[in-house]
Each structure stands twice: as structure tokens, then as C-alpha cells.
Amino acid sequence: MFKGMPKIFWIGTLLMYGWVFFFMILEMNVPGLPLKKFLGVPACYIYNWICGLWLINILVSYIYFRFEEKREEFKEQQQVQGGIR
Amino acid sequence: MSVNPIVILGALLYFAIIFAIGWYSRKASMDASDYYVAGRKVGAFVNGSALAATYFSPASFLGLPAFIFIIGYPFWWALVGIIGGMPIATLLTAAPLRKYAPTSFTDYYADRYETKWLRLVAGIPTLIGGLAYVVLSIVGTALFMMAILKVNFNVSVILATIVVFLYIYYGGMVATTFSTAFQGIAMTVGSVVAAAYVISHYGGLNGLTDATLSVSANFFNPPYASETASHALVATWTGMIGFFFVWHFGFSAMPYTVVRFFTTQDIKSARRSVFWAVVVGGAMYCGLVIIGTGARVLIEQLHPLMQTEGITSAVAVLKHMKTTYNVAGAVVTDYSMIAAVEALSSPFLLAVVAAGGLAIAMATAAGWTMVLNILLGRDLVGKVFGSKWPEEKPVQATRVMTILIMLFCMIVAFKPPALVLDISGAAFIVILCSVGPPLILGLWWTRATTAAAIINILVMTTLSTGSWMYAKFVLGSPHWFFLSDPAHKIPTPHQFYWVFVGFIFFIVLSLVTRPNSDEAILKYSLDLRPDM
Numbered sequence: 121m122f123k124g125m126p127k128i129f130w131i132g133t134l135l136m137y138g139w140v141f142f143f144m145i146l147e148m149n150v151p152g153l154p155l156k157k158f159l160g161v162p163a164c165y166i167y168n169w170i171c172g173l174w175l176i177n178i179l180v181s182y183i184y185f186r187f188e189e190k191r192e193e194f195k196e197q198q199q200v201q202g203g204i205r
Numbered sequence: 206m207s208v209n210p211i212v213i214l215g216a217l218l219y220f221a222i223i224f225a226i227g228w229y230s231r232k233a234s235m236d237a238s239d240y241y242v243a244g245r246k247v248g249a250f251v252n253g254s255a256l257a258a259t260y261f262s263p264a265s266f267l268g269l270p271a272f273i274f275i276i277g278y279p280f281w282w283a284l285v286g287i288i289g290g291m292p293i294a295t296l297l298t299a300a301p302l303r304k305y306a307p308t309s310f311t312d313y314y315a316d317r318y319e320t321k322w323l324r325l326v327a328g329i330p331t332l333i334g335g336l337a338y339v340v341l342s343i344v345g346t347a348l349f350m351m352a353i354l355k356v357n358f359n360v361s362v363i364l365a366t367i368v369v370f371l372y373i374y375y376g377g378m379v380a381t382t383f384s385t386a387f388q389g390i391a392m393t394v395g396s397v398v399a400a401a402y403v404i405s406h407y408g409g410l411n412g413l414t415d416a417t418l419s420v421s422a423n424f425f426n427p428p429y430a431s432e433t434a435s436h437a438l439v440a441t442w443t444g445m446i447g448f449f450f451v452w453h454f455g456f457s458a459m460p461y462t463v464v465r466f467f468t469t470q471d472i473k474s475a476r477r478s479v480f481w482a483v484v485v486g487g488a489m490y491c492g493l494v495i496i497g498t499g500a501r502v503l504i505e506q507l508h509p510l511m512q513t514e515g516i517t518s519a520v521a522v523l524k525h526m527k528t529t530y531n532v533a534g535a536v537v538t539d540y541s542m543i544a545a546v547e548a549l550s551s552p553f554l555l556a557v558v559a560a561g562g563l564a565i566a567m568a569t570a571a572g573w574t575m576v577l578n579i580l581l582g583r584d585l586v587g588k589v590f591g592s593k594w595p596e597e598k599p600v601q602a603t604r605v606m607t608i609l610i611m612l613f614c615m616i617v618a619f620k621p622p623a624l625v626l627d628i629s630g631a632a633f634i635v636i637l638c639s640v641g642p643p644l645i646l647g648l649w650w651t652r653a654t655t656a657a658a659i660i661n662i663l664v665m666t667t668l669s670t671g672s673w674m675y676a677k678f679v680l681g682s683p684h685w686f687f688l689s690d691p692a693h694k695i696p697t698p699h700q701f702y703w704v705f706v707g708f709i710f711f712i713v714l715s716l717v718t719r720p721n722s723d724e725a726i727l728k729y730s731l732d733l734r735p736d737m
Contacts, residue, residue, distance in 0.1 A: 121646070121652075124649075124731075124734035124735060125649065125734070126735055129297070133293060136292070137289075140289060144449075148427055148430055148442060149429070150430060152431075153427075155414070160411075161409075161410045161414075162410065162425070164278065164281070164425070169281065170491070173288055173494065174490070177288050177291060177292055177487055178484055178487065181292035181483045184292055184296055185473075185479070185480055188476060189473060192736075195736065
């Protein structure tokens with residue numbers, strides 16, 4: 121199952137789920153965590169609103185397409201070099 | 206509250222742009238390939254923006270702020286779950302399905318599982334979910350029409366149906382891809398501008414938080430760590446995590462987004478489309494969080510109707526709207542987002558948000574109607590029942606189906622069965638637990654079998670639909686576990702667990718039934734994976 125799935129897929133999912141569940145578990149255990157001040161605003165705006173909702177997902181979707189393109193370029197180069205030899 | 210010419214002008218400008226794009230791109234949609242999959246000529250940014258506009262619906266634009274308004278901060282995690290599910294699709298389904306390059310959603314099931322009858326079987330949950338989505342899109346369009354024109358809800362529903370119908374009738378997928386890309390930008394601008402207004406009105410995020418707490422002291426309370434959770438539906442971890450997962454896998458397996466992977470130029474564009482969809486959609490969701498968080502305090506402090514005798518709360522404002530405009534069912538709660546924007550008393554802002562709302566509703570209605578009319582016309586009438594009509598006159602066939610779909614959905618939209626986000630959640634769970642496992646595991650597991658696909662789709666459609674309805678009508682809400690003791694109800698939003706049960710059930714069934722032919726496995730599973 122999932123044979124051939126690029127490794128970067130698992131790294132990206134680990135990053136996203138790791139972030140989400142780490143902060144969810146913290147919220148359920150640390151009283152008042154969403155409203156504790158971080159960078160001058162309630163912390164939930166940083167770890168949930170900006171990072172969890174947007175930045176982490178932009179990063180994950182970026183590394184997914186970028187790493188695949190790099191891998192394909194590398195493979196093409198190898199094939200060209202193999203053909204020359 | 207009266208009609209404002211600036212708001213009407215904003216809506217007219219939006220329609221002028223949409224129909225200009227449709228008219229211009231109409232010349233390009235003359236053959237079946239163009240009509241169905243935009244000739245596979247669409248670039249990454251345009252497709253990504255169209256993906257976001259199609260995937261997000263009035264359930265997002267109206268429903269998510271309404272649920273934050275009702276449930277409070279823990280519901281923010283549902284929005285994180287929706288956007289967090291999008292990148293997964295890049296490698297899980299977008300790239301393999303673009304490599305396969307089918308025309309219709311059900312093509313994959315028929316080819317991978319080697320029977321045309323899977324078009325019919327996979328069509329059942331798709332039809333249920335699709336009709337639900339067209340209904341909620343018409344309801345969403347109607348609520349915005351109501352906000353713009355201040356007319357009766359039933360009149361708004363008829364107007365909304367006509368507008369959406371004309372939009373799809375003349376365009377096909379070419380028009381809907383390019384104009385939908387514009388709609389993606391319009392909805393994001395609408396949401397972000399409204400959020401900026403809200404933040405600036407309260408002098409920053411700290412001011413907004415303090416104002417929210419002043420009218421709703423428990424708003425930011427997650428379960429366990431606080432004495433009182435913000436709402437009974439998030440009083441346990443099952444509620445909070447359940448809302449996270451309800452829509453989470455939708456981007457990878459919902460038919461109306463999956464078909465947009467077919468329209469890209471190549472696999473590279475398909476992968477990059479997801480990135481742009483996350484950028485556009487994520488920005489819009491950031492705006493929706495702020496609007497939903499500020500909705501109650503904005504309505505209670507600033508809405509003009511709060512001056513009316515007898516109206517003392519945000520809920521009373523919404524009840525007043527329900528009576529005045531004859532809004533059926535509970536959907537008036539979905540008006541809370543628009544009411545919050547109305548409270549800011551800026552016709553310019555209302556015009557921008559109304560254009561964004563119309564954009565998101567029309568784009569989703571168009572995306573789903575295209576899926577449904579291809580399913581009913583080309584796939585069922587043509588491929589399953591052998592009629593030549595959809596093949597010889599594809600555009601005519603899909604247009605006839607569009608008329609039937611729109612008429613049916615308009616009738617249901619007069620009295621919607623639930624809040625738009627609840628209709629959306631039900632549709633997601635039914636589709637994801639039934640046709641999701643055969644799609645994803647069909648691509649990534651050689652052992653997935655035809656028997657497992659058929660049984661899984663039929664059994665999971667029945668279980669998810671039945672348990673959702675039982676919970677709604679017997680326990681009072683689809684968000685309670687349907688077998689709960691009525692005295693101690695457990696929150697399991699939309700019976701989300703069926704998605705995970707569906708995958709396990711499909712795996713077990715596949716292991717005890719006969720595998721597909723080596724040729725089908727090679728062509729529709731192994732060959733679609735990345736070249737390692």
C-alpha cells in the first residue's frame with residue numbers, strides 16, 4: 121500500500137498533523153492557552169490562525185510540488201547522461 | 206434597512222465581469238473536450254484559483270462564520286482541518302489522476318474496477334452529495350440576493366436559480382474555469398477586506414478579542430482546560446477533532462474538485478494548482494475566522510436593527526430577518542456573516558462582500574452541476590444504458606440535465622433541510638466514506654477489488670445517510686453520535702467516524718475478495734504513480 125509515494129509526502133503530513141495535534145492537546149491541558157499573550161497578541165492568533173491555518177499549509181504544498189519537480193529534473197538528467205554514455 | 210445603490214452597482218459590476226469572461230471564452234468551448242474539461246489548457250494559477258473557488262462554497266463563506274458565531278473558538282480548528290487537507294491532494298490524487306486524464310469522475314471507477322456498473326454505483330452517493338451542494342449554493346446565492354435587493358427569500362431563490370442556470374448553460378467547463386478563477390480572487394478579496402474592516406474597527410486583534418469576550422465570556426474556552434467549554438458540541442475531544450476531520454479529506458476525493466485536476470495542462474500544473482489554491486483559499490479562511498469571531502459583538506453593538514424595540518441580541522436580529530424576509534428553516538443563522546458586515550454600515554464593504562459571496566456560491570453550483578450533468582448524461586444515459594444521444598450531442602445532453610438539476614434543487618431550496626454548513630457536512634461524509642476509499646486505495650493499493658468497491662459504496666452510503674438522519678431527527682442534531690444515550694449525548698460531528706470506518710471496511714473486503722486483472726492494476730494503479 122502506498123508503494124511509490126514520494127517520501128516528501130510523509131514528511132509534509134507529519135509536519136501538518138504534528139503542528140495541529142500538538143497545539144490541540146496543549147489547549148486541552150493548559151488552562152487559558154488560546155488567550156495567553158505571544159508576540160503581543162493572544163497566542164491562538166499565531167499558532168492557529170496564521171500558522172496552522174495558512175503558513176504551514178503553504179509551506180507543505182510548496183515543498184510537495186518543488187521536491188517532485190527537483191526529483192523529476194534529476195531523473196531526466198540521469199537519463200540524458202545514461203544515453204550519452 | 207433599504208436598498209443601497211452602491212451595493213447594487215457592485216453586484217452588477219461583478220455580473221458584468223463574469224458574463225464578459227463567459228462570452229469571451231464561449232468561442233473556445235465548441236467541442237466536447239472543451240466543454241467537459243476545458244481542453245486541458247488551463248495553467249497552474251488560473252486552475253488553482255478556480256479550484257479554491259469551486260471547492261469553497263457558501264458553506265464556507267456563510268456557514269463557517271455562522272458556526273464560529275454559534276460554537277466559538279474551538280471551531281477555528283475545523284477551518285484548519287479544511288485548509289490542512291488541501292496539500293495532501295497534491296501527491297495523493299491530483300498528480301495520479303492528471304496522469305490518467307479521464308473526462309468524468311466515474312471514469313476511474315469503471316476503468317480501475319473493470320465494470321461499467323460502477324458508474325451507476327459510484328453515481329449514487331455522488332448524486333446525493335451533488336444535489337445537496339447545488340441546493341446549498343442556490344440558498345447561499347439567494348441570501349446574498351436578499352442582502353443586495355432586500356426582497357423576499359422565495360423571490361431570491363428564483364433569481365438565484367436563474368442566474369446560476371444562465372451562467373452554466375452558456376459556459377461549460379471553459380467558461381466556468383476562467384470565470385471561476387476570477388471568482389476565486391473576488392471571494393478572497395471580499396473576505397480579507399471585511400476582516401481588515403473588523404480588525405481596524407476594534408483597533409487590532411487585542412481589541413477584537415476583548416470585545417468578543419465582553420459579549421461571550423466562554424468564547425475562547427476549549428474542552429477540559431476550562432470549567433465551561435464554549436459550546437456543548439465541543440465539550441469533549443470528539444467534538445473538536447470531529448469538526449477538524451469532517452471536511453478534511455474532501456479536497457482529495459470530492460468529485461467537484463477532483464475534476465479540476467483533469468483540466469490542467471500537465472502533472473506539473475496539477476501539483477502547482479494545489480499550492481495556489483492553498484494560498485488563495487487560506488487567505489479567504491483567515492478573513493472568515495475574523496468575521497465569525499466578531500459577528501456577535503458587531504451585530505449586538507452596531508447593527509441598525511438593534512435600535513428596534515424588542516430586539517436585544519444578535520439572535521433576535523436574525524429572528525427579525527427571518528420573519529421580515531420569510532426565510533425558511535434554520536438558514537437565517539447563515540445570514541449572521543452578512544449581518545455582521547451590515548453592522549459596519551459601509552455600502553462599499555457590503556458590495557465587495559456580496560460580490561465575493563455571489564462568486565463563491567455560483568462557482569460551486571457550476572462545478573457541481575457540471576459533475577452531475579456529466580454523470581447523468583454522458584455516464585449513466587450514455588455509457589451505462591447505451592444511448593447515443595450524449596455522445597452525438599454532448600452539449601445538448603448536459604444542458605438538458607442542467608435544467609432538470611436546477612429545477613429540482615430550486616424546489617428544495619425554498620425550504621432548506623438544514624444550515625448550509627450542515628448540508629455540506631452531510632454531503633462530505635456520505636461521499637468520502639463511500640467513494641473515497643475505492644478512489645484513493647484504487648490508486649495506491651494493488652489489492653483493491655471490484656467487490657469491495659461496490660459493497661463499500663452501497664453499505665457506507667446507507668450507514669452514513671441513515672445515522673446522520675437518525676441523529677438529526679431523533680437526537681435533535683446530526684452532530685451527536687447516533688447511538689448516544691439521549692441523557693448523555695456524545696458529540697461526533699456529522700458522524701465523521703464513517704470516513705475511517707469506510708477505509709478499514711474497504712481494506713478488509715478487498716483482502717477476502719478476488720483481485721482485479723493484472724492489466725487493470727498495471728494501467729490504473731501502478732502506472733499512475735510517480736516514476737521512481
